[in-house]
Amino acid sequence: MPVPTPFHSRTSALCTSYRWKDWAGFYAVCSYDTNHDREYFAFRHAAGLLDVSPLFKYRVVGSDAAEFLAFVMARDIRRVKPFQVSYCCFCDGKGKVIDDGTVARLGETDYRVTSASPSLRWLQEHARGFGVQIRDESESVAALALQGPTSREILKQVSQDADLDHLRFFRIAQARIDGIPVEISRTGYTGDLGYEIWLRAQDASPVWDRLMTAGSSYGAVPAGLDALDVTRVEAGFILQGVDYHSATRCPTESRKSSPFEIGLEWTVDLEREPFMGQEALRLEKREGSRWSLVGLEISWEELERLYETHGLPPHLPAAAWRTAVPLYDGQRQIGRATSGSWSPLLKKNLALASVETRYAEPGKRFQIEHTAEYERRTLTATVVPRPFFNPERKRA
Amino acid sequence: MASQLDAVIVGGGHNGLVCAAYLARAGRKVMVLERRPVLGGAAVSEEVFPGFTFSVFSYVVSLLRPEIIRDLELSRFGLQLIPLECAFTPLPDGNSLCRWSDWEQSRREIERFSKRDAEIYPAYSQAMMQMGRFVKPILSMTPPDPASRNPAELWELLQLGRRFAALGEEERFLKLKMFTMSAVDFLDRWFESDVLKATMSVSGIIGTFQGVRSPGTAYVLLHHYMGEIDGAFRSWGFSRGGTGQVSLAIAGSARHHGAGIRTEAPIEKILVKDGLARGVVLEGGEEILSKLVISSVDPHLTFLKMVGPEHLEDEFIEAIRRYKLRGSSGKVNLALDRVPEFKCRPGVGPHLRGDVAISPSIDYLERAYDEAKYGRYSRRPYLNVVIPSLCDPSVAPPGKHVMSIFVQYAPYHLREGAAAWPSQREAFGDAVIDTLAEYCPTLRDSILHRQVLTPWDIEQITGLGEGNIFQGELSLEQIFFLRPAPRWARYRTPVRNLWMCGSAVHPGGGIMGAPGANAAREILRSGTL
Numbered sequence: 001m002p003v004p005t006p007f008h009s010r011t012s013a014l015c016t017s018y019r020w021k022d023w024a025g026f027y028a029v030c031s032y033d034t035n036h037d038r039e040y041f042a043f044r045h046a047a048g049l050l051d052v053s054p055l056f057k058y059r060v061v062g063s064d065a066a067e068f069l070a071f072v073m074a075r076d077i078r079r080v081k082p083f084q085v086s087y088c089c090f091c092d093g094k095g096k097v098i099d100d101g102t103v104a105r106l107g108e109t110d111y112r113v114t115s116a117s118p119s120l121r122w123l124q125e126h127a128r129g130f131g132v133q134i135r136d137e138s139e140s141v142a143a144l145a146l147q148g149p150t151s152r153e154i155l156k157q158v159s160q161d162a163d164l165d166h167l168r169f170f171r172i173a174q175a176r177i178d179g180i181p182v183e184i185s186r187t188g189y190t191g192d193l194g195y196e197i198w199l200r201a202q203d204a205s206p207v208w209d210r211l212m213t214a215g216s217s218y219g220a221v222p223a224g225l226d227a228l229d230v231t232r233v234e235a236g237f238i239l240q241g242v243d244y245h246s247a248t249r250c251p252t253e254s255r256k257s258s259p260f261e262i263g264l265e266w267t268v269d270l271e272r273e274p275f276m277g278q279e280a281l282r283l284e285k286r287e288g289s290r291w292s293l294v295g296l297e298i299s300w301e302e303l304e305r306l307y308e309t310h311g312l313p314p315h316l317p318a319a320a321w322r323t324a325v326p327l328y329d330g331q332r333q334i335g336r337a338t339s340g341s342w343s344p345l346l347k348k349n350l351a352l353a354s355v356e357t358r359y360a361e362p363g364k365r366f367q368i369e370h371t372a373e374y375e376r377r378t379l380t381a382t383v384v385p386r387p388f389f390n391p392e393r394k395r396a
Numbered sequence: 397m398a399s400q401l402d403a404v405i406v407g408g409g410h411n412g413l414v415c416a417a418y419l420a421r422a423g424r425k426v427m428v429l430e431r432r433p434v435l436g437g438a439a440v441s442e443e444v445f446p447g448f449t450f451s452v453f454s455y456v457v458s459l460l461r462p463e464i465i466r467d468l469e470l471s472r473f474g475l476q477l478i479p480l481e482c483a484f485t486p487l488p489d490g491n492s493l494c495r496w497s498d499w500e501q502s503r504r505e506i507e508r509f510s511k512r513d514a515e516i517y518p519a520y521s522q523a524m525m526q527m528g529r530f531v532k533p534i535l536s537m538t539p540p541d542p543a544s545r546n547p548a549e550l551w552e553l554l555q556l557g558r559r560f561a562a563l564g565e566e567e568r569f570l571k572l573k574m575f576t577m578s579a580v581d582f583l584d585r586w587f588e589s590d591v592l593k594a595t596m597s598v599s600g601i602i603g604t605f606q607g608v609r610s611p612g613t614a615y616v617l618l619h620h621y622m623g624e625i626d627g628a629f630r631s632w633g634f635s636r637g638g639t640g641q642v643s644l645a646i647a648g649s650a651r652h653h654g655a656g657i658r659t660e661a662p663i664e665k666i667l668v669k670d671g672l673a674r675g676v677v678l679e680g681g682e683e684i685l686s687k688l689v690i691s692s693v694d695p696h697l698t699f700l701k702m703v704g705p706e707h708l709e710d711e712f713i714e715a716i717r718r719y720k721l722r723g724s725s726g727k728v729n730l731a732l733d734r735v736p737e738f739k740c741r742p743g744v745g746p747h748l749r750g751d752v753a754i755s756p757s758i759d760y761l762e763r764a765y766d767e768a769k770y771g772r773y774s775r776r777p778y779l780n781v782v783i784p785s786l787c788d789p790s791v792a793p794p795g796k797h798v799m800s801i802f803v804q805y806a807p808y809h810l811r812e813g814a815a816a817w818p819s820q821r822e823a824f825g826d827a828v829i830d831t832l833a834e835y836c837p838t839l840r841d842s843i844l845h846r847q848v849l850t851p852w853d854i855e856q857i858t859g860l861g862e863g864n865i866f867q868g869e870l871s872l873e874q875i876f877f878l879r880p881a882p883r884w885a886r887y888r889t890p891v892r893n894l895w896m897c898g899s900a901v902h903p904g905g906g907i908m909g910a911p912g913a914n915a916a917r918e919i920l921r922s923g924t925l
Binding site (some may be wrong): 217 | 636
């Protein structure tokens with residue numbers, strides 16, 4: 001049975017729909033209301049406040065912290081400046097991705113690593129010989145995501161000691177909210193202007209209350225994971241356990257993915273001192289990857305025509321989906337769509353997919369399975385660049 | 397002066413801009429000319445009072461074609477739509493009705509008035525959705541002329557007939573009835589509760605000079621219901637930053653594709669020589685020549701003023717003169733200090749995040765129409781109220797709000813004549829505030845500023861004839877192949893190289909973009925460019 005997060009007294013009072021799910025062993029709200037529409041639109045038009053405490057968080061401290069992280073991560077963490085955050089992934093010795101997350105440099109030799117799955121053992125095992133201490137602060141540090149166009153104004157109302165107007169994308173700052181020490185990073189999973197707030201678990205309630213009170217004049221609402229899921233598809237972000245599987249948890253070799261196969265090539269700094277998986281990644285870089293992660297746009301006109309043959313208006317699930325759907329070139333399966341969503345903003349039917357690399361070029365077309373009125377048919381899907389939605393305000 | 401321009405577009409409303417964007421995207425050189433300093437026509441956002449941005453005229457987006465959003469990549473150019481969450485009808489007796497997207501929640505609300513109605517409500521919605529499915533393809537169609545002998549048009553007509561024939565017998569009759577019945581008669585077939593019928597029937601009269609019991613209004617009901625079909629795919633909504641943002645996003649896309657857009661460029665005349673449109677003359681005398689002239693403004697303005705009767709046949713002039721603009725609604729925009737609370741449902745709940753209708757009974761709506769018939773504005777009008785700042789904080793300072801009140805009836809032709817409107821404007825505004833304050837006693841105390849717009853004002857500001865934001869009624873005798881005139885519904889006009897692309901051509905008004913897109917498609921298909 002899941003356990004409460006530090007914000008549970010607040011989130012449970014607001015979650016009138018009783019729609020919860022298990023996120024890494026914690027109670028997490030799917031949607032506060034019977035459907036997630038309002039929360040989704042708040043992310044895009046105002047702000048949504050999301051409890052992200054179930055993320056795994058590790059503190060890596062010591063004179064070799066940068067060297068160690070550069071060794072474990074596919075990205076060269078030595079280049080991360082103080083109060084910078086880096087998105088990265090870490091691989092096993094065969095260059096297969098175990099997890100993706102962020103590394104925030106909180107001091108000269110002080111870093112916080114976040115991951116989707118427990119990673120303490122993996123980090124500790126590879127820390128031998130490095131002058132670092134690794135501490136699991138998953139439960140002692142609570143976290144909130146405040147995402148959306150009004151998020152900066154809300155944070156400016158409540159926080160002291162941080163210059164949020166000048167806090168750039170993927171930077172982090174120390175601040176106070178009503179005297180409570182927090183860290184505010186300009187990061188998130190919605191692909192929009194947004195922040196994440198890191199705080200001691202015992203300070204959770206007052207910080208939540210302060211943000212909700214100040215947020216009410218800026219259209220802020222508490223938001224759950226259903227709304228987040230739509231925004232993350234629009235942003236083209238992958239999710240471990242859905243769009244790829246952790247190499248440590250795969251029963252078969254074929255299910256594992258390299259960073260190149262899941263769209264994380266840009267996070268791999270290949271030519272440098274040795275790091276985990278480097279040799280295998282070098283080889284794959286030379287010889288090419290079998291799979292590629294792509295964004296798909298599924299033809300709306302065909303969907304309409306398909307439903308019209310049944311005398312029905314077009315229908316799609318209101319929430320994002322995450323069951324693998326086969327992709328075909330003629331009779332041959334060439335990959336799978338791993339998650340997707342109707343985008344209310346773009347008016348497009350979107351998906352993320354793993355396809356054979358030769359199908360990965362933008363503009364490539366193939367078929368995606370679609371079931372309408374109990375009949376399995378196909379629709380044309382076109383490879384389009386990710387992110388699907390990329391507003392200027394995200395970085396501005 | 398030799399010109400490189402393929403087309404000049406008269407008017408920078410959303411349809412003119414859509415047409416320009418599609419033509420530019422197809423590689424044509426186009427120039428949009430707008431009289432006002434701001435783009436958008438009736439779909440315009442203006443900071444009327446410092447810090448308060450209003451969708452001054454058209455205030456909700458319902459039918460904006462999703463294919464236009466995709467084709468013109470409007471979200472990339474700043475378009476973000478926010479759906480209305482519910483439809484709230486406060487009642488004078490302290491009761492109220494709120495319809496939600498959550499069926500069960502709606503059922504409980506309707507049950508307070510009639511259990512039978514609550515039970516049939518989903519079936520009604522489904523029937524309307526099926527009707528919408530039938531009508532929808534017609535929206536993006538160039539109307540075939542039933543009197544034509546052109547094989548292509550006859551083919552289109554045949555297709556339409558086949559579609560109709562493919563319906564079940566029941567459905568066919570339902571559709572025929574729908575075209576001729578009144579909104580109330582149509583709803584009577586389904587529902588018994590006066591409260592429910594009244595508030596649903598208002599969709600049949602918005603933008604028309606008709607009452608909810610006038611024949612033909614059932615069709616308008618469907619026209620508005622179209623915005624609700626398919627739930628998440630197309631629903632009634634706000635545009636972040638106001639409806640002007642729709643126009644600006646389209647303009648952004650048009651510019652991206654190379655279209656030129658000039659504001660403060662009022663057009664005096666459309667240049668016609670030897671029966672051919674050759675360009676336009678701006679006020680002040682500047683001539684802009686082009687291969688085509690495409691007018692997005694209403695037919696009275698286009699033909700009677702800009703072209704001039706001397707270039708047109710009497711029969712056509714007569715048809716255009718008879719084309720009914722008949723502005724019948726006004727608008728009151730309020731800047732508020734706080735969210736006003738309704739007596740019947742106190743608090744700032746989700747019921748305020750949709751539209752609020754003052755339409756308590758069918759008799760109330762008919763009485764409002766009665767006054768209008770005799771040239772007076774309704775003393776107790778039908779109001780459609782939205783508070784966009786609750787969902788879109790960008791339009792008001794933190795904690796403050798904007799309220800938009802659509803008011804019907806406010807006939808352009810007052811008994812004393814349209815020119816009498818300025819002297820009645822504030823009294824009209826007072827009647828609106830008085831009406832709403834009966835339901836919302838704290839309203840007056842929370843008003844910081846108010847802007848009252850009569851149809852006369854709307855005409856003065858935007859140039860829309862008689863202040864009709866739909867550029868002419870959506871009544872049966874002026875829709876589809878009759879809009880704006882028989883034989884001239886295919887975006888062409890009797891003047892060669894002069895085309896129409898505004899709400900006065902099929903499929904009509906609303907922030908839909910379809911007239912502009914259809915016109916562009918027809919122009920490109922015609923091979924004249």
